[in-house]
Structure formats: C-alpha cells, structure tokens
Amino acid sequence: MTTALPIDEALPALISALKGRGLAVLQAPPGAGKTTRVPLAIMDAGLVNGRIIMLEPRRLAARAAAERMAETLGEPVGGRVGYRIRGEAKVSRDTVIEVVTEGILTRMLQTDPSLEGVGAILFDEFHERSLNADLGLALALEVRAALREDLMLVVMSATLDAAPVAALMGDAPLVTSAGRAFPVETRWLPRPLEAKARFDQAVAGLVIRAIEECPEGGVLVFLPGEGEIRRVEGLLKGLKGCEIRPLFGAMEFAAQRAALAPATPGMRKVVLATSIAETSLTIPDIRVVVDGGRARRARFDAPSGMARLVTERVTKAEAEQRRGRAGRVAEGVCYRLWSKGEEGGLLPFPPPEIAAGDLAGLALELAAWGSDDLPFLTPPHPGVLTEARALLSQLDALDDQGRITDHGRALTALPLHPRLGHMLLRAGGGADAATLAALLAERDPVRDAPADLALRMAAVRDPGRVERDGHPVHRGTVERIRAEARRLQRAVPEKPAGLSLAQMAALAYPDRVGLRRKSEVPRWILSGGKGAAMAAGQPLSSARLLVATDLDGDLREATIRQAAPITEAEVRDLFGPAIHWHTLCEWSKRDGRLQARRQERFGALVLDDRHWSDAPPEALAQAALDGLRQIGLTWSPAALRLARRIELCRRDGADLPDVSETALLQTEALLPFLGGRRTEADLRAVDLVEPIRALLGWNGVQEIDRLAPSHFETPLGRKVPIDYDGEAPGIEVRLQELFGVTNHPTVGPKRLPLRITLLSPGGKPVQVTADLPGFWTNSYADVRRDMRGRYPRHPWPDDPREADPTTRAKPRGT
Structure with missing residues (x-):
C-alpha cells in the first residue's frame, strides 16, 4: 500500500485546475511528495494524450524520481516511467512519464517546436530558477500560445513566491499543499560565531552536538562544496556508531546512490551534502539537519567574460528547504549555524541564474529560436546579453546582423558551452579535442598543482604517471572526463585540423590569449583587455604568450589557475585575419612626451611595435592636445589678463566665447598652435594669447578691446x-x-x-x-x-577739475 503524503490532499484541486485551464502552479513545501505523486496523478487521471515530461534540475534527482515512481508502479525503470539525462536514457515505446534534465527540454523544443507526442510539461523545483528552467518555461509558454493550446503546463515549487509565476502563465490557478509530513524543531546558536572561528570546525562541532542531543535517525549536513565536505569528513572520521557519507554532484553515481541508501544496521548515517540534497531527493532515515548556512554560487562578469564561484550566506528560502529535509520520515530537528537574531539579515531568495550567470548559451538559444520576445519571469539584462552576443560573433556563431549561422546551429546541438563547442568543431573533433572539451567543462582533476593545462591532459591519459610525479589525481573526475570525451567523439565526425593543445585552447578562449607585461612579476595582458597574473616560480611564469583556460574571476587582475603556452607563430596561424596594423599617436604621461607608433595587434595584444615616422601633423597635434588635457594649461600673465577681460564681458552679457581652461581643452581651438610640440616642456611653452585671440576672431578682438581694454590711457x-x-x-x-x-x-x-x-x-x-x-x-x-x-614741490591746485594733469614737480625756488 502506498504511504500517504501531504501532497495527496492537494491533488484533486490540481487535477481540477488542469481540466479547466490546462495550466497550474503548485506550491508545496519540502517533503510533500510533489515530485513523485503529481506525474502519476496526471497519468492516472487520463488528462493528456501523449507523454508527460518532467524537468529536474539535476541528474541524480532525475534518476531518483524515475526510480521511485517506477517502484510505486511495481515496474522497472524504462517502462511507463523512464528518464533521459546527458549521456544516458532509459525509455521505451511504453514510456508515458519521462523525467529529463532541463537542457534536454530545450533541445526538444528547438528541434520540434510543436512537441509532437508530448501532452504535458512539468517544471519541478522551479524555485531554483536555473537558466534552462527559465528558458524552457518561456519557450513552452510561447509554443502553447502559438501552436499547442492543448499543451498542459505545471510549475511546481517548494519556496518560490508563486504569484508572479501564475501571472506570467496568464493568471494560472495556484494550488497550495498543506505542509510537510512531520513537524521540525529549529535550534539556533545562542550567539553569532566569532569572526576567527573556523567554519569546518564549527560545523563538525555542531554535528557532534546534534548526534548527542538527538539519539535517533540519520543526520544531513549542508555544506557549500566538496572542499568543505572533505574537511568536515576528516574531522568526523572515526565518530563512534556513525557512517560518514559525502554527497555532491561530481561524485560517481554509485557513491551518490550509497549516500541515499539506508544505513548499516546498528549505525547512524551522517550525510555531508551540498545543495544537491535540498530538493527532490528523499534520503531515508534523516531526522536531523545541520545547516552550515552557506551556499556556493556562480557570479559572471560580462565585461571581463569571467565567472567566479562565491560562497555566500544562504537565503531564507534555501534555509527553509534544508530545514524541511528533517521532517520527511518522522519528527525532526534542524540545527542552524547562526543565531536567531542573524536570521533577519538573510535575503528572501537566491538570485535567478539568468540574473547572475553567463548568458552565452541563452543568447545562442534565442538566436536559434529566432526571437528575443519571450515571456521570461526575469528578463535577461540587455547589457549582459549584448556582451554574450559579442562573444558569439567572435566564435562565428552569429553573423554581422546577429542572426545564427550554420556554425551556430551546429553549436546548439552540442551539450557544451559555445566556447567549447566552437573549439571542438573548429579543431575537427578527434580524441584530443574531445578530451580537452570534456576537461575544460569539468572540475580540475589535479588539485593544487601548477597552472599547466598539459599536466591536466596528461592526468586524463595516464593518471598513474602524474601521481608518480607528485601530483594527486582525482580518479573519479578523470573517469567522468573520459566518458564525456568518448561521447563527444561520437557526436562530432573526426576531421583533425592539426592544431596544438594551445591552439585548441585559444579557439575556446580567443579573448584570453595573454602577452607577458614588461615586469619582473609574472603578469599578462589578455587579448580581451583584462589583466591576469600567476604566482612566481611556476613552469609557465616566464612564458611570453599563453592561453588562460581557468581564471579565478578577480575583476581587477585575475589569477591564472590553468593555462597553456602558445607561440606567436601559432597565434598568427590561428588568428591571422584578426591581426591588424594600427597607427597610434598618443600622449605618454609616464614619459612626458608624445608617442607616434605603428602597432600590430591581436585584440589588446601588441605583437609588433614600431616608430611611426611619417605620422600626419593632424594626428600629432591631436595627441599633443590630449597631453595638454592631462598636464593642464600654463597661463602667462598676458593670457590671464586677456581671459579675465573676456570673462568680465561674458558675465555682463557680451556674446563672446568661453575661454576658461576647461572650455579651451574641450574644444580644438588649440590644435593649430601645437604643431611640432612633442614634450611637456614644449606644451608648457605654448602662449595662450594667440589661440584665444584666434578663437575670438577679428570682430571679437575689436569688441573686447572696446568693451574691456587692456589699458587705461591717462x-x-x-x-x-x-x-x-x-x-x-x-x-x-x-x-x-x-x-x-x-x-x-x-x-x-x-x-x-x-x-x-x-x-x-x-x-x-x-x-x-x-x-x-x-x-x-x-x-x-x-x-x-x-x-x-x-610734497610741497608738487602742484596741489584748489580746483583739480580745472587744472592740467602733470607728473612733474615745480622747479626749485618757485
């Protein structure tokens, strides 16, 4: 007999809403059972003619949901319930409910906008606001409005503010589930953590306290990433009567399944998990949650083209999600690594990925769809979208009018970021290109090693040799890279282009080819205009040219974590059409003189720099004017008097030009007087009287001499x-x-x-x-x-008005 779940009471209202409108937003707290109950209820009600597609944000959750629903039906996965995720599918002609990861729906819609054979789409855990979920819903709403009025759409969420979603869906009915299965007590710290406290030690201490105070049930601990999980695991190692089980996205599937399995009899399970465990997954026996209060998110800076991972405080919505994990099988307790007073400072919801992530993939999908005018819950920022399109143009995915090219369409068919897909196609496929694409898409398999991309490639080919050289290799990551590389090789017909590793990397990152600066410290200027640096003493720290494939995202000067050296010949061979000669006349503030150069450039990189001996006088004068703008004008007494005369007349209403320093430097009135001026001393010697008189013109000079003469004549x-x-x-x-x-x-x-x-x-x-x-x-x-x-010898007449002017004294004796 199927165990009753809180969602069951809301299912009749949901089915009724779908019968009436074909649209619904379902809000149900964690543990209500919406992931596994709703698709089965829609199938059993016979509401749709065709498959029911349910989107899950993660592969592990997609597998687990399909397995749980199949188990409920007493059938193997691949019968009426199946799943499709990247690189794996268990479906058949009998499949009615198909659980897919989000990118797969986008491909389905782009391939067949009418979605033939699909009767309903369910967006599970929509509160996570992934980019693919937002895009999938926008596309589905447009398809329903234009092609498929019968297409049923359901958005399901645990903590989302559901009203805006319902409004976006044309005021769709909002159905709310009553609550979680069992109550959960929340316990906070008595006071905030001290600033000097170590996070991993504080979490480990709170876990030990939770185990002591709550003698029954498993413990689920939320941590921001694998590094924190491994450190806390080390601190809890040997904890009596407990099995410590890590759970994060990059683990082997078998290890993930082990974390979900029941504990060994007589032992308590302590699962150390990332946010992967916040939603969809049911982990048996969990009665206690320990929330470290941190989440790791990607932040993307469009102008630099760099993404960085940041660790932030959880939001109220995430904390509520985590808390709900403790009440799925029995009454539970949630321990929070913050005080109750600190809770008021938490943000309500995490930012949607469309507002904080890299939009290159979205821009490519919009170009493939042929329209930007989609019903997004959060519209993409226009500036960030423009930067994404600039990158796509550089990758030949968009033409000069912003339309998708044949190459761009080929990129949409690959399960890769457009950068990596471009590299794979332009390199002609093959084992090396596929391995590099898979490597760059994965986490680093060689941690804490020199910033050498070749070392990573070697680790994928022969991890044992790299380990013998003293670099620990993450074998699970290597196996994932190998599996993905094999899949990519099958997807791209092999036509090797004979490129080096560095050239293939540069195809993916044309904006991250770095030229070493003239400095003792290893620093580079990247072709995209940003700066990058590397710790001294590394194998690549003396490289003149390199390609940075992994940067820490620092917006001032990024640290290079992974790179490959490249020769100038390789750069020229790869990017020849993009390398151009530029002429440059500019003022060098550092040297205090004008410089006229001819430079051969690739982006921001200067590959060749020569003196420009025949620079036109106009360009030299303009550069000299720029120099004046930097050092300021030197005013002679005569020029200063003339300017003050003009200012007096202007103040009293005369129609004369502004000759203040700001005005003179903003105009080009000084240009005719800067010929041959090359140094700072030359510029300071410019007499401003003549430029000001030229600006006044003949009439203006006459006017100023009449109204405000330079002298009074006695x-x-x-x-x-x-x-x-x-x-x-x-x-x-x-x-x-x-x-x-x-x-x-x-x-x-x-x-x-x-x-x-x-x-x-x-x-x-x-x-x-x-x-x-x-x-x-x-x-x-x-x-x-x-x-x-x-002064008796000087005249002092009784009436000075009638006297003659004089500067002389009376003769002596008079």
Missing part, C-alpha cells in the same frame, strides 16, 4: 594696465595725472566703474575710489591739505 597719454583680477577691475595712477578728468572711467558692457587707486607723488596709495568726480568734490580738499605738507 590725459598725458600714458597707458596704465587695467587689473581685471578680483571683483572689480582697477588701475593705480598718480593723483596729479588725473587733474582735469571729470568723468569716471568705466569698462564692460554694463560700464562698470574702474576701481582707481590714487597714488601720492612717492607712489604710495592715497585713496581708492570708484567715483572720481565725487572724490574731487568731497575728499580732495583733505588729501590736498595733507599732501601739500609732504
């Missing part, structure tokens, strides 16, 4: 320079030289009075005035009284 004909610095322009002049002047001198469009500093015969300031007639009337008498005693 009644004696002497020219006194006008100081335009400060709030008001001014002059300094001897008092006697202004005798007879009855109108105060002014400047500017608004006739601004000059600030006149009147000087004694000895050149000392006597009075400052902006109203000379008023000075004669009101203040002169007092000044005259004082000055007569000090």
Whole structure:
C-alpha cells in the first residue's frame, strides 16, 4: 500500500485546475511528495494524450524520481516511467512519464517546436530558477500560445513566491499543499560565531552536538562544496556508531546512490551534502539537519567574460528547504549555524541564474529560436546579453546582423558551452579535442598543482604517471572526463585540423590569449583587455604568450589557475585575419612626451611595435592636445589678463566665447598652435594669447578691446594696465595725472566703474575710489591739505577739475 503524503490532499484541486485551464502552479513545501505523486496523478487521471515530461534540475534527482515512481508502479525503470539525462536514457515505446534534465527540454523544443507526442510539461523545483528552467518555461509558454493550446503546463515549487509565476502563465490557478509530513524543531546558536572561528570546525562541532542531543535517525549536513565536505569528513572520521557519507554532484553515481541508501544496521548515517540534497531527493532515515548556512554560487562578469564561484550566506528560502529535509520520515530537528537574531539579515531568495550567470548559451538559444520576445519571469539584462552576443560573433556563431549561422546551429546541438563547442568543431573533433572539451567543462582533476593545462591532459591519459610525479589525481573526475570525451567523439565526425593543445585552447578562449607585461612579476595582458597574473616560480611564469583556460574571476587582475603556452607563430596561424596594423599617436604621461607608433595587434595584444615616422601633423597635434588635457594649461600673465577681460564681458552679457581652461581643452581651438610640440616642456611653452585671440576672431578682438581694454590711457597719454583680477577691475595712477578728468572711467558692457587707486607723488596709495568726480568734490580738499605738507614741490591746485594733469614737480625756488 502506498504511504500517504501531504501532497495527496492537494491533488484533486490540481487535477481540477488542469481540466479547466490546462495550466497550474503548485506550491508545496519540502517533503510533500510533489515530485513523485503529481506525474502519476496526471497519468492516472487520463488528462493528456501523449507523454508527460518532467524537468529536474539535476541528474541524480532525475534518476531518483524515475526510480521511485517506477517502484510505486511495481515496474522497472524504462517502462511507463523512464528518464533521459546527458549521456544516458532509459525509455521505451511504453514510456508515458519521462523525467529529463532541463537542457534536454530545450533541445526538444528547438528541434520540434510543436512537441509532437508530448501532452504535458512539468517544471519541478522551479524555485531554483536555473537558466534552462527559465528558458524552457518561456519557450513552452510561447509554443502553447502559438501552436499547442492543448499543451498542459505545471510549475511546481517548494519556496518560490508563486504569484508572479501564475501571472506570467496568464493568471494560472495556484494550488497550495498543506505542509510537510512531520513537524521540525529549529535550534539556533545562542550567539553569532566569532569572526576567527573556523567554519569546518564549527560545523563538525555542531554535528557532534546534534548526534548527542538527538539519539535517533540519520543526520544531513549542508555544506557549500566538496572542499568543505572533505574537511568536515576528516574531522568526523572515526565518530563512534556513525557512517560518514559525502554527497555532491561530481561524485560517481554509485557513491551518490550509497549516500541515499539506508544505513548499516546498528549505525547512524551522517550525510555531508551540498545543495544537491535540498530538493527532490528523499534520503531515508534523516531526522536531523545541520545547516552550515552557506551556499556556493556562480557570479559572471560580462565585461571581463569571467565567472567566479562565491560562497555566500544562504537565503531564507534555501534555509527553509534544508530545514524541511528533517521532517520527511518522522519528527525532526534542524540545527542552524547562526543565531536567531542573524536570521533577519538573510535575503528572501537566491538570485535567478539568468540574473547572475553567463548568458552565452541563452543568447545562442534565442538566436536559434529566432526571437528575443519571450515571456521570461526575469528578463535577461540587455547589457549582459549584448556582451554574450559579442562573444558569439567572435566564435562565428552569429553573423554581422546577429542572426545564427550554420556554425551556430551546429553549436546548439552540442551539450557544451559555445566556447567549447566552437573549439571542438573548429579543431575537427578527434580524441584530443574531445578530451580537452570534456576537461575544460569539468572540475580540475589535479588539485593544487601548477597552472599547466598539459599536466591536466596528461592526468586524463595516464593518471598513474602524474601521481608518480607528485601530483594527486582525482580518479573519479578523470573517469567522468573520459566518458564525456568518448561521447563527444561520437557526436562530432573526426576531421583533425592539426592544431596544438594551445591552439585548441585559444579557439575556446580567443579573448584570453595573454602577452607577458614588461615586469619582473609574472603578469599578462589578455587579448580581451583584462589583466591576469600567476604566482612566481611556476613552469609557465616566464612564458611570453599563453592561453588562460581557468581564471579565478578577480575583476581587477585575475589569477591564472590553468593555462597553456602558445607561440606567436601559432597565434598568427590561428588568428591571422584578426591581426591588424594600427597607427597610434598618443600622449605618454609616464614619459612626458608624445608617442607616434605603428602597432600590430591581436585584440589588446601588441605583437609588433614600431616608430611611426611619417605620422600626419593632424594626428600629432591631436595627441599633443590630449597631453595638454592631462598636464593642464600654463597661463602667462598676458593670457590671464586677456581671459579675465573676456570673462568680465561674458558675465555682463557680451556674446563672446568661453575661454576658461576647461572650455579651451574641450574644444580644438588649440590644435593649430601645437604643431611640432612633442614634450611637456614644449606644451608648457605654448602662449595662450594667440589661440584665444584666434578663437575670438577679428570682430571679437575689436569688441573686447572696446568693451574691456587692456589699458587705461591717462590725459598725458600714458597707458596704465587695467587689473581685471578680483571683483572689480582697477588701475593705480598718480593723483596729479588725473587733474582735469571729470568723468569716471568705466569698462564692460554694463560700464562698470574702474576701481582707481590714487597714488601720492612717492607712489604710495592715497585713496581708492570708484567715483572720481565725487572724490574731487568731497575728499580732495583733505588729501590736498595733507599732501601739500609732504610734497610741497608738487602742484596741489584748489580746483583739480580745472587744472592740467602733470607728473612733474615745480622747479626749485618757485
């Protein structure tokens, strides 16, 4: 008899919704049983004419779900229930329910958009928001709207905010399951972990505490990755009465099955797992969950073309998923490696892959589909999509108009990233190319080894020899690489192109060919424009040219973890049409002079660099102007006075050009005066008076001389320079030289009075005035009284307005 599960109560409402609309969103907590119950319920209800396709995000979950449903029916897998995953299929003509991994649905839709023979598609664990799941749902919704109104679609999720999905599906009915089978108690740390605490030791200590406090049932421990799993495994080794069983995606299938199997009688099972155990899988006997509170995610930076793995705090949704694992078979307990107070700081949901991942594969699928206008729950970022398309163009997968090429269509048929598929096809298939593609798609089989790609290839061919050389080899990874390489060899007809290992790597990473910088430290500039470095003393640290096949993703300067040396001849042979001569006139701030070069470039790499002896004067002048923009202008006193005169008139409304430093450097007014200027000293010697006068033009010069003259002419004909610095322009002049002047001198469009500093015969300031007639009337008498005693030989008339101007003293004796 089949054991009752919480989802069973929701199945009638789900079947009713599908009968009415053919669409539904099912929200059910972890452990409710939706993965194995829903497909069988739809089959038993006879709702569809054709196969029921259910998508699972992981291969292990797809196998396990198919096996569990087949067991429920009392049949072997491959009968009414089967599965298809990458490299393996168990289906037959009798198969009604087919569990597939997500990429397989995309291929089905691209090959046959009408999905002949398929009656329903179920998207399981949609809350994980994988890129393939988002794309698969978008394509399925478009197919249903355009070609297959009868196509039944069900989205199933444990923790997703289901309302937006239901809205995307045309306000599809939302069906909710009541809850998990058994209650789960949550236990937090009394206080946050200390900053200096080691994560693996803290997890191991919490596991030991959980085993002591909960004497029954297996323990499921969530860790971010294999490295943490192995370290915690080492700390728990020899734990009395316990079997420690790792579980992560890169394990052998047999080892994964062992983690799912019941414990040996008399022993307790402790499963150390990544997020692979969060969903879909039922692990017998688990009563306790220990959540380390961390998750590993891929983050992709489109401008650099680099992805990096980051370890982050789990989200509330992930923590709830993990907690639910403890309540599947009985009442359980969940231990969390954080305090209750810290829980409020957790984000609600993890970011969808479409918002954080590499979009090259998505861009290729959209091009193959022929449309970007798809109903995505989270639309791809336009800028990131543009960068992905630029890469595809570089790989010859898209033409100049962004349409998919025949080569691009061939790439969609390969279960590889477009980079690796391009390499495999252009290298002509064969064992070496297939092995390299499989190697680059997998995790590193030789950990903590020098950054040498050839060493990895050698490990795949002969792991024993590499181990004898002192480099431990992960044998399980090697076997996966070999199996995938055999499959890729069968998929691509062999037409070897005679390329070296480095050339094949460069086909996949044309933007990561590195040229060593002129530095003692091993640093390279990559053809895509980014920088990369390597620890000194490694075998490749002196390589002039290399291809970086694995980088840590640092956005400032990435660390090279895997590379192959390449010769310039190999680069030229492979990328000849993309290597071009460029002329360059630029200002070198480091050298303080103009440089004119002819450079042969591949991307950002300069393969040949020569002096450009016949550079055109226009280019040299433009480079000199760029130099001025970097070092700034040198203002002579005359140029500064002229600029201030112009600024005064502009401030008062005159229609004259802006001659501030910022304005002069933004225009090209200086270009005609920079001929032959090559050094910083040359540029600092540029007299700005002539460029400013040229910018003003003849009319402008006349206007500025009229409105704001450079000098004031005294009644004696002497020219006194006008100081335009400060709030008001001014002059300094001897008092006697202004005798007879009855109108105060002014400047500017608004006739601004000059600030006149009147000087004694000895050149000392006597009075400052902006109203000379008023000075004669009101203040002169007092000044005259004082000055007569000090300078008796100088004239001090009673009425200066009627006197003649003078700079002379009276003759002696008069």
